[in-house]
Amino acid sequence: MKICAITMVYRDYWALAQWYRYFSAHLGAENLYVISHGIDPEIAKICPKASIITIPRDGLRNFDRVRMRVVNDMQSGLGNVYDWVIQTDADELVCFDPALYGSFEELFAATKAPALFGLGLNLAEVEGDAPLDPSESVFAHRKVACVTGNYSKAWAVRKSLPLRWHGVFCGYRRTEKFPFEMPDGVFFVHLKHANSEALALTNKVRQSVADSVGEDWNVPGWAKPDFHAKRFFRKLAIAKELSWEDAVSEGYKQIRDQPVRDPKRGIIKPPFINYVCRTVLPEWFRTL
Numbered sequence: 001m002k003i004c005a006i007t008m009v010y011r012d013y014w015a016l017a018q019w020y021r022y023f024s025a026h027l028g029a030e031n032l033y034v035i036s037h038g039i040d041p042e043i044a045k046i047c048p049k050a051s052i053i054t055i056p057r058d059g060l061r062n063f064d065r066v067r068m069r070v071v072n073d074m075q076s077g078l079g080n081v082y083d084w085v086i087q088t089d090a091d092e093l094v095c096f097d098p099a100l101y102g103s104f105e106e107l108f109a110a111t112k113a114p115a116l117f118g119l120g121l122n123l124a125e126v127e128g129d130a131p132l133d134p135s136e137s138v139f140a141h142r143k144v145a146c147v148t149g150n151y152s153k154a155w156a157v158r159k160s161l162p163l164r165w166h167g168v169f170c171g172y173r174r175t176e177k178f179p180f181e182m183p184d185g186v187f188f189v190h191l192k193h194a195n196s197e198a199l200a201l202t203n204k205v206r207q208s209v210a211d212s213v214g215e216d217w218n219v220p221g222w223a224k225p226d227f228h229a230k231r232f233f234r235k236l237a238i239a240k241e242l243s244w245e246d247a248v249s250e251g252y253k254q255i256r257d258q259p260v261r262d263p264k265r266g267i268i269k270p271p272f273i274n275y276v277c278r279t280v281l282p283e284w285f286r287t288l
Helices: 013-027 041-046 063-078 104-109 196-216 225-238 244-256 283-287
Strands: 003-009 032-037 051-055 084-087 092-096 115-117 119-124 144-148 154-157 167-169 186-193 260-262 267-269 277-280
Touching: 003 013, 003 063, 003 104, 013 032, 013 041, 013 092, 013 186, 013 196, 032 063, 063 084, 084 104, 092 154, 119 225, 119 244, 144 225, 144 244, 154 167, 186 196, 186 225, 196 225, 244 277
Parallel strands: 003 032, 003 084, 032 051, 119 186
Antiparallel strands: 084 154, 092 186, 115 154, 119 144, 144 277, 167 267, 260 267
């Protein structure tokens, strides 16, 4: 089975290093594809054995829509030579319970679905957490997470299914029957809030990009990044805390059992439930 992973990035160096470290260990660096939004020699240093594709960084209006099309078109092309294509942002990892799957190959071999979703975990840095060494896995010193529908995203497809709005474009007449496949023990982990130092740098970049475009900017999380970060940590602090087993069960109940099927857009996606509960990751994450 041939599997690859693709992402698009602009200056999010710490997260990209985590992405490259993780997926190269599972898939081989030669099967990783990084789209660099603008010329950036630093990306080749972080991902020395990946294939790096540079696209022009100009005309940032409608950025999110254009970005989605670029990544989906490249993902579709890769689907001609790979059995499965994993697509995530640079600050997102797909983790599976090693007691259930020994590899991505085993995970994909266990499904007949054309696309897979993962239960979302928004990993956080909290008071008392040790600083992160850039060479270490984020899971070495981060274990508090929020179960979230917003990040229970589609992350892998076979053939040329486009990913849209955290879900899959399956066609306007197929939304009612298209499978919402979220396997047990597979988690979509968002790293944005897991490193306060990297978050501060990333927020400065995002704010500068939004400011440079002005009122035509249409990505809310970039227009007010500090506000959104503060809101996340405030909501995390007051979220109900559950054991890992109960948190996962509650997540499946609220998210996996209630997918959004939108025939007007032709998509199936997770429900927008941002703060299901707070939990502590099990010990096996530290081995990743």
